[in-house]
Amino acid sequence: MRTAVVVGGSVAGLLAAQVLTRHADMVVVVERDDIGADADQAAEGNARRGVPQGTQMHALLEGGRRGIERWLPGFTDEIAAAGAAVGNSGRDVHTYLDGRRRILVGDLPMVSATRPFLEAHIRRRVLADERVRLHVGSAAGLVIGGGRVRGVRVTRGSAADEDTLDADFVVDATGRASRIGSWLADHGWPEPPLRRVPVDLGYATALLRTPPGVLDGMTLGQSITHGPGGRVRVATAGRVEGDRWVALVAGYADDRPRRDSEDFLARCRDDPADEFGKLAANGELLGDIAVYRHPDSRRRDFHKVSRFPAGLVCVGDAVASLNPVYGQGMSSAALHAACLADHLDARPGPNEPPLRYFKAVRRVVDAAWQTSVLDDLRLPHVDAPRPWGFALKNAIGDMVLRASVTDPKVARKFLDVMHMLAGPDSMMRPGTLVRSVRATRRRATGARPER
Ligand SMILES: Cc1cc2nc3c(=O)[nH]c(=O)nc-3n(C[C@H](O)[C@H](O)[C@H](O)COP(=O)(O)OP(=O)(O)OC[C@H]3O[C@@H](n4cnc5c(N)ncnc54)[C@H](O)[C@@H]3O)c2cc1C
Known part of the structure; x- marks a missing residue:
């Protein structure tokens, strides 16, 4: 193919772009934030406007790390050299359930870094390829004709300032607020059904520095605690680049954390895992507490639509945005990239709808959804039908x-x-x-x- 356009230049879009470099002469990444210019910001661990969840702690699961390594070999060594922490599941990754520490098992490397840092390193590698071009602008819709996608309409602010980028293949990687349904409906195509589970989760994240020796022996830690009335609290902390810790506390509905340091430190102190008490007692807060509200987990069931244009796929949170406590988002994006690679390797015909791709992605989404939604449905405030059994x-x-x-x-x-x-x-x-x-x-x- 000549040109592929990826809309959205975050983790899912960048990994899809990397896969597409094997199949397209040119890959254009359309991103509304000027991600070429914000490299220094990201290096400082600052989130950007288009990815507001970037202020929050992100864990990169081993499935995702392996996926990223497949497309960007040497990624782990590169980020470790730049300051990311790499723990080991059998040594320094402490997880607690209701105050009881889980036995250490396995020998899996566990990467810990801030979300902007991870994205900046993926971006630097992907945009370094001369076949990949960044187009700063906001996608406003698709060009579809003759049963297939033919391009993307892009604006730089006002509708008068609209361009069309011709494309043989288009990837929607615009995240959980994707407008793919209305973009399809504009051309008379059916919208994929959207399923939501209203978890109403609140996150609060802080960066901290601790004196030497305080949390020796731990690189990552997570504690999940069940309280009265079905209450669930989560605390997570990880050593990150810049010799700092990132820590989050999370709760649901009326128990969501507040944006103030007293609440943040009190939740750390109340956690039954000692490590969080130590962090509260000895850690110096570096900046403000950042909060984020995640109203629902959601998935778009592309496998259920009767017709779909050829040459168009969706990846990442645009397909499924899950309860972030399970840390599956970036790893799902890496697995979607693998599905995309398989789809393209099979050389689909120019008018062949990407049914095989969506079938493969469904398996990834079903597995992740099953892990997180079964737990979400235990929460008493979640108003959603419980499945049979x-x-x-x-x-x-x-x-x-x-x-x-x-x-x-x-x-x-x-x-x-x-x-x-x-x-x-x-x-x-x-x-x-x-x-x-x-x-x-x-x-x-x-x-x-x-x-
Ligand atoms: C609070 C929270 C914590 C999380 N924690 C974890 C974690 O621990 N581990 C983990 O793996 N995942 C986690 N996630 C999920 C993770 O953030 C995402 O899965 C990951 O960022 C990949 O998403 P994405 O690339 O599909 O979309 P996003 O990261 O949301 O990016 C979408 C991109 O599209 C761009 N865009 C949107 N619309 C347009 C448009 N019209 N035109 C051009 N550009 C557009 C945006 O600017 C943005 O760059 C968490 C999410 C939340 C909310």
Whole structure:
């Protein structure tokens, strides 16, 4: 193909652009923020306007890190050399469930850095390719004709200032607020159905510096605590570039964190995991607390539309934007890039709709959705239909989760699922269930955990 246009120059768009360099003579990335100019800002860890969630702590799961390495070999070494922390699941990644520390398992590298830093490094690599060109402007719609996409309408502010970029292939990577549905409807094509689960999650993130020695032995930590009335609180912290820590506290509905440092530090102190108390007692806050509200998890079911134009696909949050507590977004974007690569390697015909692509992406979304939405539906305030068999699945899921704290084999399965290296169904295999039942009995009788 001659020209591919990727709309949205964040993580999903950049990875898609990198994949497209193998198939297109020229890849144009259309981005409304001047991402060429904000490189220094990003290096300082500052978020940009088009990615407001960039102020919040982001974990890069192992599934995503491997995906990025596939397209950008040497990425991990490069960011580690620039200051990102790289922990190890078997050594310094501490996770807690209701104050009980999970057994350390595996030998997986765990990258920790701020979101702007990660994106800046991906961007530098992708835009360094002379086949990739950045076009600063805002996409206003698609050009579709003869059953296929033919270009993108782009403005630089006013409608009078509109350009059309011709394209043989278009990727929508505009994030969770994507207007792909209305862009399709403008041309008489069906809109993909949008499903939402109203989680009403609140995040508060801070950057901190601690004196030497305070949190030695930990690179990343997460603590999930269940409270009265179905309340769930989350605290997460990671060592990041610039010899700092990034830490977040999260809660739902009426229990969302406030934008003030007293609330932030009080939540850290109240957390049953010691590390968060130490961070509150010894950490120096670097700047203000940044808050973010995530009203719903959502997915667009492209596999359900009866007709779709050839040469057009969606990636990243534009396909599915999940509860961020599970940290799946950037890794999903990397897996969507792999689906795109498979689709393009199969050399689809010029008028062939990308049904195979959306079928593959559905598998990625289903797995991520199952991991996060089953937990979301346990929250009493979430007003969404519970699927058939929910109570049973929930009880089994809870048993396996609790067993993962003490049983090394269950913990390993849990690690692989949480890091998107295995599907959530792998936690339901007979061997894992048997070990989980045994772990539950041992906990009830006070016996030593199985090794
Ligand atoms: C609070 C929070 C915490 C999160 N934590 C994690 C985490 O720990 N780990 C993780 O992996 N993921 C996390 N995520 C998800 C993660 O931020 C996204 O999945 C990731 O940024 C990839 O998204 P994306 O590239 O699809 O979209 P986005 O990052 O949202 O980017 C969309 C891009 O499109 C551009 N754009 C939009 N409209 C237009 C237009 N019309 N024309 C041109 N450009 C346009 C925007 O400027 C932006 O650059 C979190 C999300 C939230 C909300």
